[in-house]
Each structure stands twice: as structure tokens, then as C-alpha cells.
Amino acid sequence: xxxxxxxxxxxxxxxxxxxxxxxxxxxxxxxxxxxxxxxxxxxxxxxxxxxxxxxxxxxxxxxxxxxxxxxxxxxxxxxxxxxxxxxxxxxxxxxxxxxxxxxxxxxxxxxxxxxxxxxxxxxxxxxxxxxxxxxxxxxxxxxxxxxxxxxxxxxxxxxxxxxxxxxxxxxxxxxxxxxxxxxxxxxxxxxxxxxxxxxxxxxxxxxxxxxxxxxxxxxxxxxxxxxxxxxxxxxxxxxxxxxxxxxxxxxxxxxxxxxxxxxxxxxxxxxxxxxxxxxxxxxxxxxxxxxxxxxxxxxxxxxxxxxxxxxxxxxxx
Numbered sequence: 001x002x003x004x005x006x007x008x009x010x011x012x013x014x015x016x017x018x019x020x021x022x023x024x025x026x027x028x029x030x031x032x033x034x035x036x037x038x039x040x041x042x043x044x045x046x047x048x049x050x051x052x053x054x055x056x057x058x059x060x061x062x063x064x065x066x067x068x069x070x071x072x073x074x075x076x077x078x079x080x081x082x083x084x085x086x087x088x089x090x091x092x093x094x095x096x097x098x099x100x101x102x103x104x105x106x107x108x109x110x111x112x113x114x115x116x117x118x119x120x121x122x123x124x125x126x127x128x129x130x131x132x133x134x135x136x137x138x139x140x141x142x143x144x145x146x147x148x149x150x151x152x153x154x155x156x157x158x159x160x161x162x163x164x165x166x167x168x169x170x171x172x173x174x175x176x177x178x179x180x181x182x183x184x185x186x187x188x189x190x191x192x193x194x195x196x197x198x199x200x201x202x203x204x205x206x207x208x209x210x211x212x213x214x215x216x217x218x219x220x221x222x223x224x225x226x227x228x229x230x231x232x233x234x235x236x237x238x239x240x241x242x243x244x245x246x247x248x249x250x251x252x253x254x255x256x257x258x259x260x261x262x263x264x265x266x267x268x269x270x271x272x273x274x275x276x277x278x279x280x281x282x283x284x285x286x287x288x289x290x291x292x293x294x295x296x297x298x299x300x301x302x303x304x305x306x307x308x309x310x311x312x313x314x315x316x317x
Contacts (some may be wrong), residue, residue, distance in 0.1 A: 006030070006147065007050070007059035007085060009075050010092075011038045013229065014118070015065040017125035018091070021151040023047055032056060053078035057085060061144055065091045067234070069098030076102055080109060089114045089144055091132070093173065093234075095241050096166045103136075103163070112140045116148060116156075117169035121216070121229040123310040128153035129212055133172075135165035167245060174242035174256050176213065177235055181259045183214060184288045187221060188295055198222045198304040205309075215309040220285035223301040228283045235284045236263050266290040 004027070008019050011033040022029050023045040032050040033039045039049045053075060056062050062085040066072050072092055079085060088111055090102065099115050106113045114136035124130045132152035134141050141158050148156050159165045183204070190200040201218040204210055220226060239260045246253045266287050270276040279286075292299045 003028075004147070005058065005060045007032070007056035007062035008065070009033070009053070009056070009062065010065040010071075011042070012065065012067070013122050014091075014125065016042070017122045018063075018065060018118075018130075018151040019047065020045060021125060021153075022147065025150040027147065027150065030056060030059065057083045059085045061085060061087045061089060061147065063089045063091060063147075067092070068237075069094035069102075073098065073102055073105070076105060079111075084109050084111050087112045087114065087140055087144060089116050089148070091116050091118050093117050093169055093238060094166065096163045096170075096245065099163045099166045112137060114140050114144060115163060115165040117165055118152060119169075119172055120154075120212075123216065123229075123308065124154075124212070125151055127310040129310065130154055132156045133159055133165045133168045135159045135162060135168075137161070170238065170241045170245055173235070173238035174253070174259075177239050177259050177263065178255055179213065180217065180284070181262055181287070181291075183217070184221070184291045188288070188292055188297060192295065192297065196302055196304075198302045198306055201306070212309060215307070217285055219306045219308050220283060221288055222304060222306045224289075224299060225301075226282040226286040228281060230284050231281050232263060232266055232284045232286065233280055236260070236267060239263060262291070263287065265294075269293075 006022065006027055006029045008015065008029050008031045011019065011031055019029055019031060019042055023042065030048040030050050031039045031042055032053055036049065043049065050056055057079055062079065064072050064075060072090055072094055076088065088106055103113045114134055116132050116134045118130055118132045120130040130152045131154040132148055134156060145156055159168055187197055187200055191197055201222060205215045205218060239256060242256055243253060243260060267280065269290055270279045273279040289299060
């Protein structure tokens with residue numbers, strides 16, 4: 001499918017490595033981003049930069065990777081016109097209703113739509129460990145699956161019609177928040193008894209409970225490096241989406257509700273910081289500091305090299 005005209009909207013933390021993988025597998029991609037400068041590094045890999053959204057109307061397939069549902073709807077409106085792309089594939093994490101609205105709007109213009117949220121952070125993309133869940137017309141999925149596999153190397157799963165992929169991703173992120181909160185708590189328990197964080201997390205990662213997720217968050221927890229992969233504000237948004245979905249279908253989620261309030265406590269603590277905005281822009285791994293304070297602990301970095309499991313081979317480009 002290297003002859004397919006691909007458009008891509010959104011060159012942020014995730015969009016940049018995802019487009020990079022598409023380009024390195026021989027696909028021709030035209031990109032657009034509100035801040036043009038973020039797209040310019042991709043020209044070295046062969047990407048073309050669109051001056052405006054209208055330039056992407058001639059594409060066969062347009063991917064979107066944006067922060068919120070309102071952003072996706074806005075760019076979808078920008079693609080409207082006498083000519084529009086045949087297929088729009090949205091990789092963002094947005095609500096079910098927002099996705100259904102987007103599907104209806106695109107369908108009215110004769111545009112087919114696939115919801116394809118992903119699991120992983122930018123390092124996962126580069127290391128070939130990103131995965132994806134898709135929903136929408138099966139015929140559309142079959143067409144774009146080879147393109148998705150260029151960046152979702154670990155695997156693509158088809159969930160079915162409509163917005164089922166959105167529910168899967170929301171449930172995924174609620175689980176992520178719960179697993180992470182539990183990981184923090186037991187790590188601090190071990191540290192209170194004298195076990196260094198790097199030793200405890202090394203044990204967990206080598207055990208049956210270890211995972212790609214627990215390993216790639218370990219460096220941040222050990223050395224308190226909160227370089228952003230997912231800010232706390234977006235994690236809270238995802239939990240709220242999950243709780244809203246639960247209320248609509250009368251599903252009980254007591255653990256998720258508790259985790260949401262623990263995350264809210266961290267958000268509330270921002271008001272005591274010198275720069276609340278910068279504090280909340282940190283990676284959600286910073287939740288460990290709020291949890292530590294609740295246990296009467298003030299953390300210091302272990303200053304020990306810890307593998308994330310996502311390191312690229314030395315021969316990788």
C-alpha cells in the first residue's frame with residue numbers, strides 16, 4: 001500500500017513517532033499540525049507538509065492523533081468540502097459520544113471512519129511495542145490494517161462495528177490508572193521497610209506480575225524523572241470517561257472511583273506549588289510524590305540506572 005495517499009493530522013508526542021514509522025516503512029505521508037515547526041523534522045524522512053487542512057482533502061486515508069474530541073471534530077470540519085478523503089482513521093483517545101458524532105458527520109459527507117485508539121507511549125512506538133484496537137466497518141479495517149501495522153507493530157485487534165474500540169480504550173486506561181496506583185502503594189510499602197525502589201521494582205518486573213507497563217514506568221519511579229508521556233490531567237480525563245460509561249450502563253466500578261479521587265488529590269496539591277501549571281504538566285508518574293506524602297515520606301531519586309525495556313538497539317535508526 002505504499003502508493004496510497006496518506007494524510008496525517010497531529011504531530012505531538014505520539015503523532016511524531018507514529019508518522020516516523022509510516023515513513024520508514026516506505027509510505028508517502030502529507031502532514032499537518034497547528035504548529036508547523038513540529039512537522040518540519042519529518043521532511044528529512046520524506047514527509048510533505050500541508051499548508052492547511054484543505055490540502056489533505058485529496059488524500060485516500062487521513063489519520064488524526066489529537067488531544068481531545070473537540071480537536072478531532074474541529075479538524076474533521078476543516079476537511080469538509082466538495083472533495084474529502086475516502087477514509088478518516090482517528091487514533092486519539094476520545095469519548096464514545098464524541099466518536100459517534102464524528103462518525104455521523106463524516107458519513108453525511110460520504111467519508112468512511114475507523115476508530116483506532118492505541119496503547120503505549122512514544123517510546124513504545126519507536127521500540128515497536130505499540131498496540132491498537134479498531135472499530136468501524138470491517139471492510140474499512142481490512143483496507144487500512146496494513147497502514148496501522150506500520151506503527152502498531154505489537155498488534156491490531158478488530159473489536160467490531162461502531163464505537164466499541166472507544167470502550168476498549170477507556171477501559172484500558174482505567175485499568176492502567178488502577179494498576180499504577182497499586183504499584184505505587186506497594187513500592188512505597190516496601191521502601192518504608194527499607195527496600196530500595198529499584199530493588200523492589202526489579203523484583204516485580206521479573207515476576208509473573210511484571211509487564212511492559214510496569215517496566216517502562218520503573219525508571220520514573222526509581223529516579224523521579226517525570227518527563228511527560230501522559231500528564232495527570234489526561235489520565236484524570238480518561239478515568240472520568242470510564243466512570244461516565246459505567247454510570248450509563250449501571251456498572252459498579254468502586255476501585256476506579258477510588259483511584260479517581262487519589263488522582264484528584266494530586267491535582268488539588270498543585271495549588272500549593274510555585275508553578276501549578278508546570279506541576280500538572282508532569283508525567284502521571286509524579287503521583288508517587290503525593291502518595292508518599294500521605295504516608296509521611298519525602299522521596300529522593302535512587303540515582304540507579306534502570307532499564308525501561310524500550311531501549312532501541314544500537315543499530316536502530
